[in-house]
Amino acid sequence: MDFTNASLTALRVFREVAERGTLTSAAAALDYTQSAVSRQISTLERAAGVPLLERRHDGVRLTAAGHIVLRRATTVLDQIDATARELAGLPVEAGTVRVGWFPSAGAVLLPRAIAALRRSHPAITVTSREGSTPALVRALRAGRVDLALLASAPPFRPLDTESPPLELRTLTERSLCLAVPATHPLARHDAVEVADLRGQRWIASPSSGDENLMGVWPGLDERPEIAHTARDWLAKLHLVAAGCGLTTVSASLAAAVPPGVRIVAVRGGPQEQRRLILARLPHPLTEPVARLADALRAAALDVGTPV
């Protein structure tokens, strides 16, 4: 008998034992007797050809082989669960407003706002452009855009020092989150500890200098291993989905992640807040610009709601 004849049930039991630390508590959790669990584990160890658990007086610990099996079992069982889900088939007043947006700020929010505005004010037309924060601020000042959607991180410096100061409205202020592959152990819970991020591989944006790399958790207390660099969010998120690494993500992008990506919060370490800001020049708004600003605010409230 070799490992290829292991059973999924045994792998599930093993995972539960590894998580809870005793056969007895795993049995209770899975509605087995302690002896049934003991036999399952014994069968799995015979299949593996090596002990997977070190028995102690107060429970069990994983052996090196046990860690191997746990890692693989997690992947296998997540694939089985994903299969089950997949099988269940569980998807304007006239005028033009010009808005600029930074990708992580605009990718979800702006399309939703535009869609909502089309329904409520079909005569209002929106055009938009992607740009960096400095470029968008210049575009606002120059009148090339009416509104700008920007992301902002501590220490929340002013966008520029020109006069008059821009009118800023914070649409959301959320904790920075983490995009993890759905099959990753960190994806099991809604939140992970910052200490759990050690030893992970990261997908970061290319950048120069030694400021914090975008994409790496800012509270990480080790030198990160950058496995991939990417600017494009579609590619980034698909790399995450493929299990290629982790990346930080604004909570507002959570609605746009492809299948295979889980968004989790990070506990421990300083709270990393990110603001989504709507910037404009401080003069009276035209009606269409005011309506788009309303739609963006409404969309910002919706984005916090899972769809």
Place this chain on the structure above:
Amino acid sequence: MDFTNASLTALRVFREVAERGTLTSAAAALDYTQSAVSRQISTLERAAGVPLLERRHDGVRLTAAGHIVLRRATTVLDQIDATARELAGLPVEAGTVRVGWFPSAGAVLLPRAIAALRRSHPAITVTSREGSTPALVRALRAGRVDLALLASAPPFRPLDTESPPLELRTLTERSLCLAVPATHPLARHDAVEVADLRGQRWIASPSSGDENLMGVWPGLDERPEIAHTARDWLAKLHLVAAGCGLTTVSASLAAAVPPGVRIVAVRGGPQEQRRLILARLPHPLTEPVARLADALRAAALDVGTPV
């Protein structure tokens, strides 16, 4: 009973049936009787809740659900086999491959290839970086990447003029397609006429000069109205989903479009072909690099198949 209680034996049997096309021949290969295989498949279908095979007089064919299960079963069984090898301490190929990619070339293909490679050669590590075509060619020449995934359009000029010439392999050559909102009238059919593109609003990449704008159909015979400019594909595609405009898209990205986007072909006017190219320096490949190149070729074949 649900799918999470499926057995590895049943998945192995299913995979063999899928591969051989008849229960009888799969039974012979696995040393079962034909009726044992029939019962295994029936049990799996009850677990799935839907038929996985279409019985015909000359054997069986996979249903859509069957394809789902086969894909997942392959991953699961490969993981189990890899676990057995890992537990036995069998030597495996180790090494890191560095690959560069242009977003529209890399966003779908590379994650899939990396995922497949991880299953077949878990000891091979891949790191990657996004870059423009000229930057990636320079990175290849300088030895900073081992492979580069590039997109190419007519007239298919050489990537550079240095010697020796790079070794290029075309992974796919596809017609350029159009991403349209699912609610758009043009989404009703699989293909549209180039004349129907007049008067549409477009989402283009920002660029300078008067060469064709990326994102606008190159055969369009009027001055296009650019409603949005964006580089980020996630944002672009969500703008399309929101009904904000159309954009051109490589067929290889079709697998990554979010809900609300339809990919359609364009008839009339000159055929717009796009090539997806794998570039490398013309010297012998190390084993890991060769394996990743194989995985990319295989993934390129898969991307053409609707799932």
Place this chain on the structure above:
DNA sequence: TGAAGTCCATGACTTTTACGCATACCAGGT
């Protein structure tokens, strides 16, 4: 039209496996 061949599904039966109950053993704490 009938025979032959190939395929899948199923009734009846046998063999094997999984699990619960009860109990023994072990280590640590009081």
Place this chain on the structure above:
DNA sequence: ACCTGGTATGCGTAAAAGTCATGGACTTCA
């Protein structure tokens, strides 16, 4: 010495897996 919490194992039973034999459906060929 006793108690608590843990794991391993003998025994018995029920359930699952597999084989044998057979029937039905379809296609091909004489």
